[in-house]
Amino acid sequence: MSETETTPAAWRVVVVDDHAMFRSGVKHDIGGRVQLVGEGEDVPTAVAAILAAMPDVVLLDVHLPGGGGIEVIKQVTATEPSMKFLALSVSDAAEDVIGVIRAGARGYVTKSISADELVEAIGRVATGDAVFSPRLAGFVLDAFSGAIDVASIDEDLDRLSVREREVLRLIARGYAYKEIAKELFISIKTVETHVSSVLRKLQLSNRHQLTRWATDRKLV
Template sequence: MSTLRVAIVDDHAMFRTGVRTELESSADRVEIVAEAEDVDSAVAAIAEQQPDVVLLDVHMPGGGGLEVLRRVPSSAKTTFLALSVSDAAEDVIGIIRAGARGYVTKNISGPELLDALERVAGGDAVFSPRLAGFVLDAFAGTIEIAQVDEDLDRLTEREREVMRLIARGYAYKEVAKELFISIKTVETHVSSVLRKLQLSSRHELTRWANDRRLI
């Protein structure tokens, strides 16, 4: 097998360094040809280096992984493996619909990540069992994707974060601590989310999110 040329796209420098160190321990199988921390630098690096696989963070400044996929020409031979701390259905389904070949979460081990990169480069689709279930449900019609996208488009990225934590049962104080914002700001975001989704309570929000596999 020839050496796999990989680009790492993530807005956290320490994470990129960790991934690079892990993958370079298998230098006979992987060569890191580029790193990028946002959408613009990612698109430029991909155009210049034309890597075999891009390890693509879903949430980044400037539009995230979705924007990278939109801006890379469809004629490019590069394959994309999405990588994120999020295992929410809308993130998984959205990035796959945009063109990623697989989706793994950041708790993946080094050997598992190397295997995933090689598998997507070889044409396989790679997901953890839980995430694969989201994709299968989407194609089976169990998750109403159009409705999910339309509703979520009404929310800002921060409102989505707050919504998911509230739906998981976090108290306002816990949400504030998790996101490094004030309790008052959490209350404001929750009110906005409920208004935009036309819901009247946390209970309805939890049921709404659970029905759409967002938690």
């Protein structure tokens, strides 16, 4: 067996994230230890890059313009069902973890992961293992055990846009509208619009009910 087949640098990786600075950071941190063969910033560019490069592993953000990481997985696996995805996200919400794993990702780690841990996770996913940050593994086990009503989560959350889900999580965590606006780089008026839309779609009346809804489903 040759050296290129046994070293971490053998793994060919596409990085998908809508923040250029984060993609640059990943390339800087692990670029000398894996082969970075492409990148994408939204669903269309991600799908095109993945199908062109045919990497061993796709590092995939969950929240992307154009439909999110789940849509990337759906489009790619429609023609390349064996493609391996490792979700790399700032989100540690149960619905994001469960949704992307159900779509076909082989693992899910948060962006607090170290470069060494990320390289190791890439190698494990490339060789067929499943990899999860410790806390997130519990969500997957809960989903399989029935502790989380996955069907209910999917049905309700499918009504919400990616941005509405982000606002929902922050509201449920106790953020004020001004804090949400700063966190998501949007105006307070836009936050108010998203909250009204979430309440309407989930048939809830106020912020207290929304928080309880999210907490009951372990989305916080």
